[in-house]
Amino acid sequence: MPARRRFLRLAAGAALPGVLAGCDRLAGNDELNGMLRKAQFLSQRAQALLTGVDAMAQEFTEDDIADVFRSNGTAMPDSGLYRQLLADGFASWRLRVGGLVAHPAQYSLADLRGMPSRTQITRHDCVEGWSVIGKWTGVPLRQLLLRAGPLPAARYVVFHCADPMDGSDLQAPGSTYYESIDLVEAGHPQTILAYGLNDEPLPVKNGAPLRLRVERQLGYKQAKYLMRIDVVERLDQVRGGKGGYWEDRGYEWYAGI
Numbered sequence: 311m312p313a314r315r316r317f318l319r320l321a322a323g324a325a326l327p328g329v330l331a332g333c334d335r336l337a338g339n340d341e342l343n344g345m346l347r348k349a350q351f352l353s354q355r356a357q358a359l360l361t362g363v364d365a366m367a368q369e370f371t372e373d374d375i376a377d378v379f380r381s382n383g384t385a386m387p388d389s390g391l392y393r394q395l396l397a398d399g400f401a402s403w404r405l406r407v408g409g410l411v412a413h414p415a416q417y418s419l420a421d422l423r424g425m426p427s428r429t430q431i432t433r434h435d436c437v438e439g440w441s442v443i444g445k446w447t448g449v450p451l452r453q454l455l456l457r458a459g460p461l462p463a464a465r466y467v468v469f470h471c472a473d474p475m476d477g478s479d480l481q482a483p484g485s486t487y488y489e490s491i492d493l494v495e496a497g498h499p500q501t502i503l504a505y506g507l508n509d510e511p512l513p514v515k516n517g518a519p520l521r522l523r524v525e526r527q528l529g530y531k532q533a534k535y536l537m538r539i540d541v542v543e544r545l546d547q548v549r550g551g552k553g554g555y556w557e558d559r560g561y562e563w564y565a566g567i
């Protein structure tokens with residue numbers, strides 16, 4: 311399978327261009343910014359060296375599952391489009407997969423539920439200082455990317471959500487929650503697009519119909535209300551340029567736990 315080989319090769323090489331990008335920035339004028347970026351890169355690198363890029367986040371047992379998985383951030387997207395999608399039980403919702411891929415595609419919820427799934431009981435850690443254990447079921451992101459066939463320049467996966475963050479509607483470009491991860495994280499076995507929580511359909515307050523679970527990172531990386539996934543070469547041309555809604559407001563892009 312050429313697409314799979316290409317993806318694996320990309321995933322294996324994905325960390326290297328980061329070194330070059332970091333060094334380029336260090337050589338630039340904004341020295342402080344460069345130092346911060348280098349520190350962040352080093353912490354990601356150190357974590358990878360100490361635990362391995364394949365390291366799994368801890369998984370728990372059924373007994374550990376919290377009675378209620380609390381909601382944080384958006385609990386109900388303030389968007390006419392989202393309300394329409396919700397009203398028909400997400401029958402007309404589609405996840406669009408595009409950007410630097412050979413085969414852009416759209417998936418209905420039924421399509422995703424029909425694909426091989428993974429279930430994992432993990433702990434969600436929010437930067438605000440609380441944690442909660444839940445059981446997630448969904449499609450490994452790796453499967454969708456292998457089908458899409460990332461092009462040689464592909465380095466990151468950007469997740470676009472339905473919830474407007476600035477009081478404007480989804481139609482206004484640039485106003486919704488978004489997040490991103492690199493291809494290494496995207497190919498990790500515990501990185502899934504979850505449609506189920508605790509053996510039930512994903513509740514609206516937790517991101518229905520589909521949300522990202524990237525279990526080695528903090529809560530704000532776990533993008534809810536997914537609408538579109540874009541494979542890109544660089545993040546500095548996306549929205550605020552830092553790779554996520556909270557990152558654009560100062561949070562770290564690599565939010566390792």
Ligand SMILES: Nc1nc2c(c(=O)[nH]1)N[C@H]1C(S)=C(S)[C@@H](COP(=O)(O)O)O[C@H]1N2
Nearest residue numbers: 380381382383384436471487516529532534
């Ligand atoms: N679309 C979207 N995704 C989001 C957020 C959000 O406000 N909107 N909040 C983030 C934060 S800070 C956390 S802690 C988790 C909360 O997920 P939960 O509501 O399932 O607890 O979602 C993350 N993903």
Ligand SMILES: [Mo]
Nearest residue numbers: 436437529530
């Ligand atoms: Mo959070």
